[in-house]
Amino acid sequence: MSEQTYSLPVLFVPDLVVLPGMVVPIPLDDAAQATVDAARASESGKLLVAPRLDDRYPTHGVVSSIVQVGRIPGAGAGSAASGPNGYITAAVVKGEKRAHIGTGTTGHGTALWVEVTEIDEAEATAETKALGAEYKKLVLAMLQRREAWQVIDAVNKMSDPSDLADTSGYSSWLTDVQKRELLETDDVAARLQLLIDWTSEHIAETEVSDKIADDVRNGMEKQQKEFLLRQQLNAIRKELGEDEPDGADDYRGRVEAADLPDKVREAALREVGKLERSSDQSPESGWIRTWLDTVLDLPWNVTTTDSADIKAAREILDADHHGLDDVKDRIVEYLAVRARRAERGLQVVGGRGSGAVMVLAGPPGVGKTSLGESVARALGRKFVRVALGGVRDEAEIRGHRRTYVGALPGRIVRAIGEAGSMNPVVLLDEIDKVGSDFRGDPAAALLEVLDPAQNHTFRDHYLDLDLDLSDVVFLATANVIENIPSALLDRMELVTIDGYTEDDKVAIAGDYLLPRQRERAALTAEEITVTDDALREIAANYTREPGVRQFERLLAKLMRKVATNIENGSAAVPVTVGEPELKDLLGRPRFTPESEERTAVPGVATGLAVTGMGGDVLFIEANRTDAGEGKGGLQLTGQLGDVMKESAQIALSYVRAHASELGVEPKALDGTIHVHVPAGAVPKDGPSAGITMVTALVSMATGRKVRAEVGMTGEVTLNGRVLPIGGLKQKLLAAQRNGLTQVFISPRNEADLDDVPAEILEDVTVTPLADVAEIVKRALEPAADEVSAAA
Template sequence: MTKKRELPLLPLRGILVFPYMVIHLDVGRERSMAAIDEAMLRDRMILLAAQKETDIDSPTVADIYTVGTIAEVKQLLKLPGGTMRVLVEGIARGKIKEFLAEEPFFQVRVEEYAEGPGPMTPDLEALTRGVTDQFEEYAKLGKKVPSEAVGAVLAVEEPGRLADIVASHLNLKVAEKQVVLEALDVEERLERLTEFIMREIEILELERRIGLRVRKQMEKAQKEYYLREQIKAIQKELGEKDERQAEADELREKVAKAKLPKEVEEKALKEIERLEKMPPASAEGTVVRTYLDWLLVLPWNKATRDKTDLIRAEEILNEDHYGLQKVKERILEFLAIRKLTPKMKSPILCFVGPPGVGKTSLAKSVARALERKFVRMSLGGVRDEAEIRGHRRTYIGALPGRVIQGLRTAGTRNPVYLFDEIDKMTMDFRGDPSSALLEVLDPEQNNTFSDHYLEVPFDLSHTLFILTANTMHTIPRPLLDRMEVISLSGYTEDEKVHIAQRYLVPKQLKAHGLNSEILSIDRNILLKLVQGYTRESGVRNLEREVASLCRKVATRWVKKEWEPHVLNEEDLEEMLGAPRYHVQLAAREPEVGAATGLAYTEVGGDILTIEVTPLPGKGNLTLTGKLGDVMKESAQAGWTFVRAHAAELGIPEDFYDKVDLHIHVPEGAIPKDGPSAGITMAAAMASALSKRAVRCDLAMTGEITLRGNVLPIGGLKEKVLAAHRSGIKVILVPEENRKDLEEVPENVREAIEFHFVSRMEEVLELALLPVRTDGYEVPLAPLFAPGVLPVPAPAGDQPVSKPL
C-alpha cells in the first residue's frame, strides 16, 4: 500500500535508520536543524535518507540516496553549542519522487510504502526461519548483540519487520544496509539479508580461529618460558649448571640480538634445538656450532651507506688514474643513477684489457669513491664449483664458498666485490665454476643466492660486482651476457710518460727512501725508458724499471757515489744497460712483395711485415712464420682472390701453373694468428706477382673474403698507435671500423691519413705503386725482369719471358 506526501528531509552521515527502529540522532548542520524545526511545526514527520559519501558537509540532490525511512520525531533536546539531539522512530519506507526545495532545508515529495501482514508462503517461511537461525549463530559468535535483543528479534513474526530489525543489528556498511532498505519486496529483502549474514558469520569464524591459534602460541611460549625458569631455579638451588643448556641459551640470545631474516632465524633455532639434544662429546656438535657461528657472523642486514657525491668521486678517479675517460664516465653514470634510485639493482661491470692497464686499481677506486668495503677474489685457475657455492655440511671440514667468505670479511652485504681474471677460470670433473657464477652475477637470481653450506638464501643484489679479464673470447657466453663490458685498451707513450711522472716515480722514490732532490727524472728520460726498456700495453714493467733505477741510485747514495742531479741518457744506459727493445720502423723505400700489416697482441699493437717471394714451380703456396689456422686460411683466401683477378693486375691467367709463392712473416718464433692480416697478405701477393711495389709509408688491416670484401677487425686503437710509433703516415682501415676511430687520441688522428675501404680493389689501388715511376727503381734485385714471369720454353729453344 502506497501514498504520497510532502516532508522535510534530514540527510544522515554514516548511519541509516530502518522502520520500527528507535534511535537518538545528533544534528548540527543548519539545513538539518531547519528540517527538524519544520517537522516539529507540522506533524513531527520527517524523511531520513543516508548520504552516499560521509565526508560531504553540504550534500546536493545527487549525494543523497532516493530511498529512506519516514520517521516521527519523538523528542527534541537542544544542546549547548547550537546542536540538537533528536529521538526518532522509523515508521515506513519512503521513496523520493521529487525534490521540491533545497533551501533553507530539503523539501521532498515522498511515496510511502506501508507494509501490512501478508500471506506466508512456503518460500517466505523458509527464508524467515533461515534468517532467524543465522542471526542466532551470528549473536553467539560475535557476542556483541545482547541476549534481550536476540529474544526480541526472535519474537517478531512478520517477515518484513524481522528483516529490518536483524539488518539494524548487523555490523554492515551503510551502502550494504541501503541495499536491504531499498528491497521493497519482502522475499528479496530476506535473500539479500541472508547473503550478508552468511558473510559476516564466515568472517567471525575466521577471527575466532585466528584468535585461538594466537592464544595457543602465546600459551606455548609462556609454558616453555615458565618451565625453563623452573629448571634454572632448580639448578641454582642444587649448585649445578647444565653446560649444554647454558650454551643453547647463549646462542638463542645471540640469535635474538642478531635480528636475522625470518627464514634464517628459524633455521638457527632449529639447529640450536638439535645441539641441545646431542651428547657433549658428539662430533656432529662441532659441525653445528661452526654452522651457527657462520649464520650469526654474516652481514644479513648490515650495509654501508653509499657516498654519492659525484664531484668527490670524479676527483678520486682522476687522482688515482690518468686517462680512461670512458671508464670514468660509466662509473659516474652509475653513481648518478644510484643517487636518483637507491634501490636500483647493481650492474655487473667487466673491465677487459691487457695486463697492467689499471683494472684492479680502478675497482679499488670505485670502492673508495662509494666509501664501500672492497673484497677481491682471484678466479685464475679456479676449477672447483665448491669454490663458489661451498661444500655441503656432510663433508668433513666443509665451509661456505669464497663469495660468502668474502662477505664475512667485508662485514657488509654491499661491498665492491672484485672477481679478478675471470677469463682464466677452468673446469674439470669437480664441476663448472663459471656456471655456478651465473647465480652470483645474474641480477634476477642473486637476491636469493644459495650456498651449499648455508642452505638458506643470501641476498647479493646489493653487492657491486666488478670483473676483470685480459681477453673476452675465453669468457663463457652465458656469463658474458650478464656483464657490461668496458674495454681498457693500452696506454699511448704520452700517457705512459704522464703516469710515470704523476704516480710511478713519486711512489717509487718514497718506497726507496729517496726524494726529488736526490733523483730527478725528466720527461725525455721517461720517454726513452718507455720506448727502449718496456714493451707492454700497461705500466707494470715501466714501474719495475723505475724501481730498478731507484735501487741503483739508493745504493750509490749510501756509498756516497751519487751526486744529486737530473738523470741523463748516459746514466740510464749505465744503470739499465743498452735498450732492449727497438721500435720496428716502417721500410725506408717501397719494396716489391713486402706489405706492412697491423697486429693486436696481448701487450698492445705492433706492425707486421709480410713478405712474399715468387719462385718457379707448380702453383704451391708455402707459409712460414709460425702462423695459426686462421691466418693460414686468410692467406688461402687472398691467394684465391689474386688468381681470380689476375687479368686486372696484369698477371698471366695461367701463372699459377708455373709459379710457387712463399709467404713469410718475420719473427718466426712468435706464434701469430687472426683474420686481420687478410688484405695485407693479398696485397703482398699481388705486389710480388705484378712487380708493383707497396708504398713504404702505408700500413693496412682488415679481413678479406673470396669475393674481395673487406671485413672489420678489432683492436683498432692499439694498431693505430703502433703504426704511429713506427712512422706510418697512411693507414687503410675497413669501412665498418670508421666508428672506432673516435677512440684514437686526437694528436694521433691528426698525424695519420686514414682511408676507409670496403673492397680489395680499393686496397690495391691505394697501396700498389706503378711498375715504374720517375726516379724510382725497385730496391731489391728482382728475381725476374720487371713486368715478366718465366714460362716453359719450347722444346729445343732457350727460355723466353712473357710480359705481364
C-alpha cells in the first residue's frame, strides 16, 4: 500500500457522507462555492470532500473530481444558495480515493486547504474476496425485496471488494454515523465485515416487520370479510321480508372492528348482547345505543408521538411567550426525561406515572391560558380546554349515572373524545373558581383526575370503565392559590407567574401585541410606528396591571384612532405615535404616582399587598378622636378580614407598650384610635400589614409624616419582630409601578429576592429589617428638632 501526499481545498458537507465511487450533487453556499472555485483553478482540478462533524475534526475524506456545476431544484427562494424559481446552485462531484486529512496549509482563494494523503487499496486477498461475495449476496437479497432490478444488474457486474463495499454510500438502511465509520476504516476486510453485520441485522428486522404487517393485514381482512357477510345477511333478510335487524348486528360488527382494549371490548359486547335481547320499545335500548356510541367514539388506542427535539420545543415556547422561564424550563425538563426513558426502553407499562400535572397561578392577563396551546405545540400533542369557572356539579367531572335521563359523560371524558387521542394537553381553566353545593364537590372529583398515582384507572360514572389518564398532560390555571383546596393543590406542581415588569410589557407589546392589533386594524408597519417611549408611557401611566390585557386594549384603541384619522384625511401616512401624541389618541393618563399626595399628612403609611389581580399598594390611615377619660377603644373600617383586624390590635398594643422607645407620648394614644384602609368596597385580609399599621400609628401619634417613597410589607409580633410574608415579587412589581424607591421587608424574605427581576431591584432598594422599631425610625421623616440640629 503506497501513499501520496499533496494539498487540496476541502469541502465540508453536512448530513451527507461521500464514499469513493459515488456521484452526488452538493448544494453550494458561499464557503462551498469558494472551495469549488479554488479546485477548478488548481492544476489537479480536484477537491477533498469530508463530512462535517459536530464533536470533532474529521480524519478522513474522499479525493473527488468536479463533474459539473449548475442549478438543481432545491429549497426554493429564501435559502442561502437559492436562485430564481426555487433552484439552488450545486456541484456534482465524483468520489475517487479515500484519503487521510493532515494539517492545514495555504492555497489560493478563500477556501480552506489541507494536506491530503491518499490511501491506495491493497490487492484483493482470498479473505476479502470471500467477504465481498458474502456481502454481495446480502445486497442482492435486499435489492430483490425492493425489486430494484437495474441496480441489481450493476451490482452483479462488480467484482472488486473495495468498490463493492463503497457502494454502501447509497444504502438507505445505513445511518450517517455508520457511513462515517466506513469512510474512516482503511482496511477493506474490516469494512466488509461491518457491512455484513449491519446488513444482516437490517434484513432480520425487515423480515420481522413484514411478518407483523402480514399478520395485521390478515386479521383486518378477516374482520372486513365478517363485516361484509353481516351486511349481505341484512340485505337478504330485507329482501325476504323477514324481521329487519334492529341495529344490534351493526353494533356488534362495529365493536369487533373497533380498536378497543380487551376489557373495554368485553364490556361493549356485553352491552351489545343486552341490546340484541331487548325490544325497540324498551327505554334501555336507547340508553345502550347512546353508551355504545360514546365508547366507540373514544380514541382508546390512539396516541400522538411527542416531539423529542428539546431545542425546537424551547424555541416554540420562547416565540409564543416572553419570559415565563419557570414554566418553559418545566416543559423542557418533561420532554428531556421522556426522551431519555424512551432511549433506554424505560416506558412504564400502561403509562402509569408518566403524566405531568401543573397549576399556573398568577393574576389575569399574564398568559396562563394561551400558554397551554404553546405547550401542546411544543410537545406535538392535541390541545383541549376545559372551563371550570362556576362548575358546581360533581357530575360535570365524573359524569352522570346512566339511569338518569339525559346522562352524559364528564368533561374529562368529553375532552379526551374532542382531542382524538389519549395523550392530549388538557387545560383546566380557572380551577380556583370551582364551587360546591348540594350536588357535590367538583374539586373532590378532580382529586383522582389530577393524582399521577391514581389517574391511570380513572372511572367515569357514565362509562363505568377504567380510563388511563396517566399520559395526559394536565395544566390548570388559577388566580388565587388560597381558593384551591389544599388536598387538590397537593396533587399539582405549583408554578407561579407573578406578572411583568415595565420593560417586559414594552418588549411584549413590540413583539406580540402591536403586530396583532396593527393587523386587526388593517394597518401595516410602513403606515404606523409606535415608539418605545410611547409604549413605556402606556405601561407606566395608562395601565396598572400585572398582565398585558388592558395594555392590548389600549393598543387596539390606538390603532382604531389612527386608522380613522387616516381614512378621514386628518393624518398623513406614515404616522408616528410618540409620547406627546398619546393624550390626543388615548386621553389623559389614568394613573399618576399618589404616594406623595397620600402621605403628605401624618398617620398615613404605604403598605404592599397581593390580590387576585396581582400586587398593589395599600394606604393605611390612622387617626385619633377624644373619648373623654380613659383609653377609649380601637375602631377599624375598610371591610377588613379577621387577620387584618388582629394585626391592627397587635400593632396598637405594641405601640402602647413601646411608646417611649418610639418617641410617642402615652397621652397621644388615649381616646378612640381609628384605623382605616381606603377602598372600603373591596374586602381585604392577609398577614402582611402589621408593620404598616405600626408605622401609621406612630406617625399619627408623633405628628411625623411617612416618607413618600417608602413602602413596607410584613407581619409584626407583640415583641416587635417582623415576620415573613408571601408574594414578594408581585408586591415589588407593584412598588415599582407606583413609584416607590424604598421597601422594607423581613430578613426571612431575603431569599425570595432571587426570583425578582434585576430591573426591579435597580429601581427599588429592598432593605431587610427584623425590628419594627428600626423600620419606623427609617420610614418617618425627621422630627422638627432633629431637622434644626442637622441644619
